[in-house]
Amino acid sequence: MIEIKELYKKFGKNEVLSGLNLDIEQGGIFAVLGPNGSGKTTLIKCLLGMVIPNKGEISVMGKNIKSDSSYRHKIDYLPQIANFPNNLKVRELITMIKDLRGKVQLDQELISLFKLEPYLDKKLGNLSGGTKQKVNLVLTFMFDSPLIILDEPTSGLDPISLLRLKKLIQSEKAKGKTILITSHIMSFVEEISDQIVFLLEGKIYFKGSITELKDKTNQPDFEHAIASILTDNHA
Template sequence: MVNIQNLHKRFGKNQVLSGVDLSIKKGGVFAVLGPNGSGKTTLIKSILGMVIPNKGEISINDENIKKNSNYRHQIDYLPQIANFPSNLKVKELIKMIKDLRGKTNEDERLIDLFKLHPFLDKKLGTLSGGTKQKVNLVLTFMFNSPLIILDEPTSGLDPISLIRLKNLIQAEKSKGKTILITSHIMSFVEEVSDEIVFLLEGKIYFKGTVSKLKTKTNQPDFEHAIASILTENHA
């Protein structure tokens, strides 16, 4: 599905990615983790074509992304911060995105799932952070793309919406989709992920299951396993 070879990216003197090799097979939930500044967002934006690497290759479904931008139609992306005009109503935003990306009827189901009917006539600028995030989740999941990238998807969600998001991720996975997630919420990552990729100083420090990481770090739970990597590398 996604194949990355020897990816390097620097911003000025700051080397953010230093030779990342990563292969993500089709189907399943993969969490990209790492401390702030480890290169997570740069890696995701490179896959999306929003950041041009200094060196290395990225291919999606065996096609090099350098040579065409059509592959982006196969990706649904939830950015960490989605900025839309605050004077737009929720229903106007949903219609605008549908006009841009094509037909879908999934928005109705998702509006219902996240209980957004009372907010459809409200302007985005008046919504709470959590409600905005639910709108963004509708925009992300309403197109049937094989690759879904979620950057901090739990941000601002109440416990019930979080359960709905987890169920939604599992439902999409069961359709054979590939889902990439970044999150600081370790319990969420542990619950939804099949594999984790841990980035440290622009390189892949670990790739595998949560239980494999616990064994490798000799820690009883996931949070302690992550903490031990960080402690060990900042000692």
């Protein structure tokens, strides 16, 4: 599904990605983790074509993204912060995105799932952060793409909406989709992920299951395993 070879990216003198190599198989939920500054956001933006690497190759669904940008139409992306036009109503925004991308079948189903009916005619600038995140999720999942990238998807969600999101992600996985997630909520990551991709100083430090990570770090639980990596590498 995704193949990355020797990826380098510098911002000025700061090398954010330094020879990163990563293969992501088709199907399953992959959590991309790492401390602040480890390169998570840069990696995702390189995948999306929003940041151009200095060196290296990225292939998505068998196509080198440098020579073919059509792959982007097969990715659904949830940004960490959605900057919506404040004066637009929720219904107007959903309609606009549908007109831009087309082939939508799931918008009404998702509006019902996240109980957004009372907000459809409200302006986005008047919504709470949690409600904006629900709108963000509707816009992401209403397209039937094989690759889904979710950057901090739990942000601002109440417990019931979080449960609905977990079920939604699992149902997308059951369709054979590949889902990449970044999150600082370790309990969410542990519950939902098939594999962990841990970045450290611009490289892949670990890729595998949570059980394998606990074995590697000799720790009894996931949070202590993550803490162990960070402690060992900042001692």
